[in-house]
Amino acid sequence: MAFAGSTVHIGCAFSIVEILAVLYRDHLSYPENRADHPLRDYLVLSKGHGVMAQYACLREKGWIERAELENYFGNGTRLRGLAEADIPGIEVTAGSLGHGLSVGVGLALAAKRKDGPQMCYAIVGDGEANEGTIWEALMFAAQFGLDNLIVIFDKNDFQAMGPTADIINPFDLAGKLRAFHFETMVVDGHDETELGTAIALLKSAKNGLPKAIIAQTVKGKGVSFMEGKNIWHYTRLTHETYAAATQEVTAPLK
């Protein structure tokens, strides 16, 4: 997809692959496999730049076609470079950062007021957490006791122009979230077992506290020459790098 469309934002898609895999495989409920079912769980990809990883999941759900991935970025097609909410399964248009979490909070509030069973999962980037609206939304979620909300921070330690530590340092993100009254866990964001255990545990705790998972991740995870190399926020694949990356991500696990 990234090669076909000659697109950027590969690194920020690779850091959330396992998070999405665990959510779609084990947690997200879509009755009748309908992306718009009124009783569905909500997945809000607030860091809309990672959308390529979500497109792969939506293909698995059968909501977009394989040809759409192969024609990514073609004229007249519908899959854009940033999450847009007219695609089945994408809840919020999230190319402008700091929007999705607030909408997710509204979805969680609506579900809670209706005593519905639904969960809302929101994936927020650590760069995105520069936005003030993220913190507005966190305060609101705590005030309204949204224990059906799990905010997953993709802490890949990079933002567009460099390491978060050099731009807007999140410092003790877990400590901040706990101070904001979130039940917070820190996990390896590429370890599906750890992720799954944390989500299951937090989902079952109906204690009036909103939940947060800090997923420690690696930007560009899975391709040795992309891992931790922020240039892959903006670099496009060539024939050579595409072949090398494909070989790495399809190689059998050692």
Add this chain to the structure above:
Amino acid sequence: MRKTLSDLLVQAAANDPCFLLLTGDHGYALFDCLRAEKPDRFVNCGVAEQNMVGVAAGLAKAEMRPVVYGLAAFIPIRVLEQIKIDLCLAQLPVVMLGDGAGFVYSSLGSSHQCFEDIAALRALPHITIMSPSDRHELVQCFEAVRASQGPSYIRLCKADLGDVHADGEAVRTGDWIFPVIAKRQRTICLATGSMVRIAQRAIERRALPVDLHSIARLKPLDPAAILDICRNRDRIVVAEEHSIFGGLGSIVSEAIAGKITADLRFLGIRDKFSGECGTYQHLLHFHGLDEDSVLEALAENV
């Protein structure tokens, strides 16, 4: 007008289980009745307007019908991008109430005044913009936007100027134009919001031979409807408590450009902030929008 708005909110809460009122910690006395009768429908989102609009979008996606209240200086101006992305692009049925538009908060200064909201919102696809001139128009506007399937904004100007229409006489056209004086006279004043009442008083004071129409829905607005009421006039005066850029003046200009030749005048804020403190009437005068200034503009050569 505020009593009417309070009643409308209480009725909506009583009739619609999906109704919620969201406020950014503003509107203290306005919600007393709602809070007394339906406390669970009142959500104070705190001083965080951007989040509030996002929350409203989420609620609307989940089939709730939120009404978002704020001062016009904040809703829509502070939250314009949330309106664009979260409400208009998603086409969600969220009603926004922008209170104190124009110079209502005259003595508090420019941060709380707002004369750019129509211009900012008009460029967004899918939004409906209402600007009622009195409580009778407000009732009709509120009921219409509550029934609509997309986002909407009701612009609320100075609330205590008195009624434009007598009881039962606020009758609108299909394009939401309320004729106030319609005698096909050579001069017509097209006004919106507070300026309808102010122009009406000016016209009545001197019994000026001037027609007056209240333009209550600024978007969508069929240019043909404006063109129709502007035909066979010598002078067209547009009056709004808004910048002369991007508001009703621009709407009228776009509608008649190249089709009608008339002496077209714009009464509005002429590209400046309120440079001084003072009462509402003082700032109307400062910007040339008080009754005397309007009278002068309408009476010239008539």
